[in-house]
Amino acid sequence: MSTESNSQSSQPDNIQPRSEDKWQSDEFEGAGDVSQLPNGLSAQQVNSAIALVQSQQNTTALQQARSSFSGSTTTVTVKTRALLITLLSITITVVGIAINQPIVGISGTAVTLFLSVIILFPWLKVAITESLTPQQRALIVAFLGIIVTVAGLVKFVPGTINWDVSGTLAEWFGALGQILIAVIAVYIAWRQYVISKDLTIQQNLLTIQQNNITQQQTIDTYFQGISDLVLDEEGLLEDWPQERLLAEGRTGAILGSVDAVGKAKILRFLSRSKLLTPLKRDGHLGRAIFNGSGGYLEDLVAGVRVIDLGVMLAGANLSGTDLRWTDLSEANLVRVNLSHCDLVKANLYRAILYEANLSNADLNATQLFYGSLETASPRSRLHPPDYRTGERTGAVVENANFTNVKRMSEHNRHYCCHWCGEKSRKTIPGGCEGIENKLGR
Known part of the structure; x- marks a missing residue:
């Protein structure tokens, strides 16, 4: 009964955080199994004993924490006797100065200095330790050593220093310092x-x-x-x-x-x-007609496009873009920038590429005209195209820039040489030697 009462009285005074309770429970793992208790002890008595041990351990840990905390705080204690002696020596020093007695003044000064150093040294040591890291203390001592070394050399090495030269060097060092300051400011x-x-x-x-x-x-x-x-x-x-x-x-x-x-x-x-594709339309309703294969039927001659680009892209910058499989037929591409474009299998028939920049573009399988190369010619504003022979179905390529175009087919090269003009013929890879200039200019 005494054990139970002690445990109950000590529990309210030793409440610990959950984390500590968790640690304590690990030490008594398996203690809650009543089947393992010795004969004559009840579960309540065992729990009371465990609580007592926990309270004792918690008290010990708290005392250790307090001792460690108090040990981290350094206090400087000075005895009253030392303070009285210091005050007495200060008084003697003041009296010696007042009556002009060197012996009294020097004695009081020596004792005052000695006691003051003894009193201040612990505090100074703590202050230096807390405010300066070991590396900083080492640097301060090293700088002091250099200063003392220079002073010793100046004092005890005669004839080695020419003061006139030193004055000149000082001026040079001053100028060098100003230069360094300017350099630092510029940096x-x-x-x-x-x-x-x-x-x-x-x-x-x-x-x-x-x-x-x-x-x-x-x-x-x-x-x-x-x-x-x-x-x-x-x-x-x-x-x-x-x-x-x-x-x-x-x-x-x-x-x-x-x-x-x-x-x-x-x-x-x-x-x-x-x-963008011309689609075949119903003559009465105007709707697009199916081609029987799951798509819409195209009509190059009389088809109607849902969106007609017209002059929307004239002078536009499309440099370096991906235009593969795009239908730009009959679009006005005057002075458009198509350099470094990917035009693989693009449809450019009847497009106006006047003064367009096609340098470094990929023209692999690009369609510039319909029909035969011998009869193909650029579009005309006055006559309709003939898709059977290729007349007036080609793109207008006059004065276009073909510098370093890639994978241009022989048919497209011959077509461009025929209809691009003398200025553009010089830019076509492979040249146009032996190919007729049908444009005439």
Whole structure:
């Protein structure tokens, strides 16, 4: 009973955090199994004994923590006797100075200095230890050693120092110090410029990234809007004249507000959706006609395009973009920049490439004309094209730049040499020697 009462009385005074309780419970793992108790002891008695041991261990840990905490705080104690002696010596020193007695003054001064040093030394030691790291203390001692060494050399090495020369050297060192200060100032200004430049570059990159995100959102909205405009509820092409006009208006507006990559995305979307292809129409309803193979029937002569690019791309910059399989037929591409573009299997028949820049573009399997090479010729404003012979079905390539174009077929090379003019013939890879200039200029 005494054990139980002691445990109950000690528990409220020794409440510990959960973490400590967790540690303590590990020490008595398995102690809660009543089946393992000795004969004559109840579970309540065993639990009381465990609580007593825990309280004793907690008290011991608390005392150790207090002792460690108190040991970390250094206090400087001074006996009253030492203070009285110090005050007495100060008084003797003052009296010696007042009565002009050197012996009394020197004696009081020596005793005062000695006692003051003894009193201040522990505090000074603690202050230095807490405020300076070992490395800082070593550096201070090293600098003091250098100063004392220089003073010793000046004092005890006679005839080695010419003071006139030293004065000149001092002036030189002064000038050198000013130069070093100027150099440091220039370095600081340069570092500020570099940091400012880096911040400006990062800000520009963030702005470009934000603009790209905004542009992509605009393009996605355009895709959805065009799809809703030209398709009916069943997903079939239902482009009435007013709908085609609205689609062309939206396309012209967005092509003028996006960069080269955005333009290429829009052109690929419209090409693969057959919205730039001339489709055969029903004579009465004007609707596109199926070709019997799951698509729409094309009509190069009298077909109607859902979106006619017209002059939307004239003078545009499409440099370095992906335009594979795009249908740019009959588009006005005057002075357009197609350098470094991927034009593999692009359809450029009857396109106006006057003064266009095609340097370093990939023209593999690019279609520039229909029919036979011998009879093919550029488009005409006065006469319709003849897709059987190729007359007036070709692209206008006059004064175009073909420098370093890649994978140009022999048919396209001969066609360009025939109809690009003398200025552009010099830029075609492989040359145009022996090929007739049918353009005549």
